[in-house]
Amino acid sequence: MADPGWSDGSVEITETGPGGAILxxxxxxxxxxxxxxxxSPALVLVFGPSARGWEGARQAEIYDFVxxxxxxxxxxxxxxxxxxEEGVITILDRAxxxxxxxxxxxxxxxxxxxxxxxxxxREVEALAxxxxxxxxxxxxxxxxHHLSIDTRLSAAEAMHRQGRLADLERVIARELRGLSRPQxxxxxxxxxxxxxxxxxxxxxxxxxxxxxxxxxPHCAALLLALTGAAQEPxxxxxxxxxxxxxxxxxxxxxxxxxxxxxxLVRMELDFDATD
Numbered sequence: 326m327a328d329p330g331w332s333d334g335s336v337e338i339t340e341t342g343p344g345g346a347i348l349x350x351x352x353x354x355x356x357x358x359x360x361x362x363x364x365s366p367a368l369v370l371v372f373g374p375s376a377r378g379w380e381g382a383r384q385a386e387i388y389d390f391v392x393x394x395x396x397x398x399x400x401x402x403x404x405x406x407x408x409x410e411e412g413v414i415t416i417l418d419r420a421x422x423x424x425x426x427x428x429x430x431x432x433x434x435x436x437x438x439x440x441x442x443x444x445x446x447r448e449v450e451a452l453a454x455x456x457x458x459x460x461x462x463x464x465x466x467x468x469x470h471h472l473s474i475d476t477r478l479s480a481a482e483a484m485h486r487q488g489r490l491a492d493l494e495r496v497i498a499r500e501l502r503g504l505s506r507p508q509x510x511x512x513x514x515x516x517x518x519x520x521x522x523x524x525x526x527x528x529x530x531x532x533x534x535x536x537x538x539x540x541x542p543h544c545a546a547l548l549l550a551l552t553g554a555a556q557e558p559x560x561x562x563x564x565x566x567x568x569x570x571x572x573x574x575x576x577x578x579x580x581x582x583x584x585x586x587x588x589l590v591r592m593e594l595d596f597d598a599t600d
Contacts, residue, residue, distance in 0.1 A: 334387070335507040336394035337543070341558055347371060349391050350507060356387060358414075360395075368400060368418040375412035384409055392416070398516055432457045439463065444470065446479035446513070453483035461489070474500050474510030478517060494521045498529035504540040511540050515547050522551045531594050534570055535583050542567040545586050554589040563589075 334351035344361035358373040371391070376384060385407075392405040392414045404417040432455055439448045440463035449467045452460040467480035468490075478500055484490035497517045504511055518526050530551070533544035545567055549555040555563050568574075569582035587593060 371414035
């Protein structure tokens with residue numbers, strides 16, 4: 326299985342009835358998949374472009390990244406299989422084999438290796454699984470990573486699971502306000518926002534919808550769902566409004582779309598809020 330850590334792309338999963346859609350995006354490429362629930366031993370089947378319809382040599386890498394993201398976002402610990410010829414990803418209804426945790430004498434070099442260099446969410450999750458003061462300290466440092474929203478949110482989520490971060494919602498709200506590009510942590514931020522939809526998080530989603538970035542339409546879509554103002558699949562009017570919130574529209578179009586969003590969700594933007 327290839328290491329999916331190579332990609333700068335993002336994976337967005339939407340659900341409609343007993344299935345839905347998956348969108349892989351990076352700067353110059355978008356690949357669309359559909360998915361549906363399956364019967365054991367499969368959990369979910371994902372359908373994308375087959376090898377016959379694929380241009381270029383990146384199919385295997387992108388499919389592995391998409392599969393790993395599906396597992397991370399929606400089916401933690403599950404195994405998956407990929408059929409590149411047919412363009413099918415199968416998320417299996419069984420767990421992946423987990424490596425034996427390192428013994429105390431072995432932990433120091435393992436922690437040092439994981440914490441050395443630029444720590445990503447993958448290293449954070451591995452460190453969080455090690456019950457060791459040095460590993461916990463490394464996760465704590467990752468909470469303040471100076472560049473990666475994804476890393477900071479991964480650390481916050483791990484610390485919250487460990488009972489060492491009570492106010493996860495505050496961190497989620499702060500990071501939502503910092504969103505710019507989808508590949509910089511948007512998928513994790515929206516997943517956590519959906520799981521912790523308090524007032525601060527909803528206000529942060531409204532801010533991110535106003536902020537004129539490529540993330541704005543996605544944040545607005547989640548806010549519509551959380552407030553019950555609209556549900557996917559959105560009608561044409563809502564889809565048009567969301568599209569106008571994006572970075573590449575005029576300030577006038579974004580302002581008009583944002584006013585429409587505020588009316589739908591019955592909220593006003595609090596410019597004085599910090600989280």
